Amino acid sequence: MDMYTAVKERLLMLCEQRKMSIHRLSIESAVPASTIKNILYGKSKNPGVVTIKMLCDGLGVSVTEFFDTPVFKELEQEIR
Numbered sequence: 001m002d003m004y005t006a007v008k009e010r011l012l013m014l015c016e017q018r019k020m021s022i023h024r025l026s027i028e029s030a031v032p033a034s035t036i037k038n039i040l041y042g043k044s045k046n047p048g049v050v051t052i053k054m055l056c057d058g059l060g061v062s063v064t065e066f067f068d069t070p071v072f073k074e075l076e077q078e079i080r
Contacts, residue, residue: 028057
């Protein structure tokens, strides 16, 4: 799995756990819904750390909690 897919899956998992729509996440995080959709649907494969932090704030998790999952711990090396 690559980093883009891991971020996308983590966002979807957290939204599902919190029963939060993209629209609600947009409101809670102050990240435009279009930006969130671009991340989820592959137009934006490299969201910035500030955007990730804002999404984490909207989801009520720390950046550490966001990335502290087996998926991120087992990522393949991007550069070969």
